Amino acid sequence: MSVRQFFSQAAKLLYLGVGISDPGTIPRKVDLWKIAAGEGWRCFNLTASPIHHKGKEAVQLEAQGADSESLALFEALELPLGKLDLSIAAVNQKVGLVVRAENHRRFELVSFGVNANSAWLTLTVAIGTRAVELNLPSYLLGEWIGVRVVVDSLFTAVFVNGNNMPDLKVPTNEHTCKGDFIGVWASGESGALIAELKYIQTRKRDFE
Numbered sequence: 057m058s059v060r061q062f063f064s065q066a067a068k069l070l071y072l073g074v075g076i077s078d079p080g081t082i083p084r085k086v087d088l089w090k091i092a093a094g095e096g097w098r099c100f101n102l103t104a105s106p107i108h109h110k111g112k113e114a115v116q117l118e119a120q121g122a123d124s125e126s127l128a129l130f131e132a133l134e135l136p137l138g139k140l141d142l143s144i145a146a147v148n149q150k151v152g153l154v155v156r157a158e159n160h161r162r163f164e165l166v167s168f169g170v171n172a173n174s175a176w177l178t179l180t181v182a183i184g185t186r187a188v189e190l191n192l193p194s195y196l197l198g199e200w201i202g203v204r205v206v207v208d209s210l211f212t213a214v215f216v217n218g219n220n221m222p223d224l225k226v227p228t229n230e231h232t233c234k235g236d237f238i239g240v241w242a243s244g245e246s247g248a249l250i251a252e253l254k255y256i257q258t259r260k261r262d263f264e
Contacts (some may be wrong), residue, residue, distance in 0.1 A: 083141060083254040086130060088115040091240070096132030100160040101125050102242060107249075109145060110199055114251035117151065119244035125161070127154055127241040134236035137207050137258040143200040143251040144179075146192070148172050151241065151248035155207045158235030165241055166205050166214060172197055181214050183226040190216060190223060200251065208258075 091097045091104035092115070101121030107114050119126030140153055150169045157163035169180035177192045179201060192201065204215040206222075213222035238255070242248040 081256050083139075083256050086133070086253040086255060088240075088250065088253055089113060091115060091117075091128050096130060097128045097239075098131055098160075099128045102128050104128065109249060109251065112143060112200065112251040114143075114145070114249055117240065117242035117248040117250070119242045119247065121244070126244060127152075127160060127163075127239050129154065129157055129160060129237050129239040131237060133238065133255070135207070135238050135255055135257065136234075136236045137209060139256040139258070140205045140207070140238060141252065141254040141256075142203050142205075144168055144170065144203060145249035145251075146170060146172055146177055146196045146199050146201050147249060149246045149248050150243035151250055152243075153203075153205050154237075154239035154241050155205065155212065156233040156235050157237040157239055158233055162233050163235060163237075163239070164212060164233050166212065167241070167243075168201075168203060170201070179216065181216065181224045183212055183214070183224060186224065186226050188224045192217070 089106040091099065092106055101119060103118045103120060105116040107116050142153060144151060148170060150167060152165045152167035154163045154165060167182045171178045175194065177194055177197055179190045179192055181188050181190065202217050206213045209228065211225055211227045213225040216223045240250065
């Protein structure tokens with residue numbers, strides 16, 4: 057890779073991480089409370105309960121079956137490429153964002169495992185077999201962790217708590233799913249507590 061290519065890729069990741077955008081790429085909110093009502097969402101072995109937590113309208117997810125099928129797909133939106141923002145409660149849980157979903161069995165999962173106790177807080181981010189464990193400040197215990205998932209034609213990347221460079225980046229390959237739906241996933245071991253799902257639709261020029 058040439059120096060010019062290196063800085064071009066670095067600038068692209070910085071752009072995606074901080075979300076610099078034109079007025080046409082304003083984040084749009086997805087109403088998580090509608091999962092329980094099934095409005096725009098289809099649940100597969102998953103139940104949802106609207107609650108309030110730490111000043112946010114949140115949703116409690118409970119898996120009812122095998123982890124790989126415990127999810128809700130947002131069928132009211134097709135988002136093949138874009139940026140997804142989500143708030144994850146800093147409590148013991150394992151939750152995920154579903155991207156590139158073709159259906160409830162074929163999708164790419166970006167999972168977040170929160171391990172919290174009175175002294176420390178870690179977040180394990182995983183995409184497929186690739187994972188990274190992050191140590192987070194203890195003052196976030198019980199509060200909210202902000203994550204951004206960028207779905208690009210060449211990679212999937214995760215940015216945690218406003219980091220400008222990705223905490224985990226995984227390139228796409230011939231086995232990557234090619235669906236257009238997004239969704240949320242919950243582990244049967246812990247359930248999940250999330251809030252503020254937003255998306256930014258990618259425009260072609262964003263990656264030129």
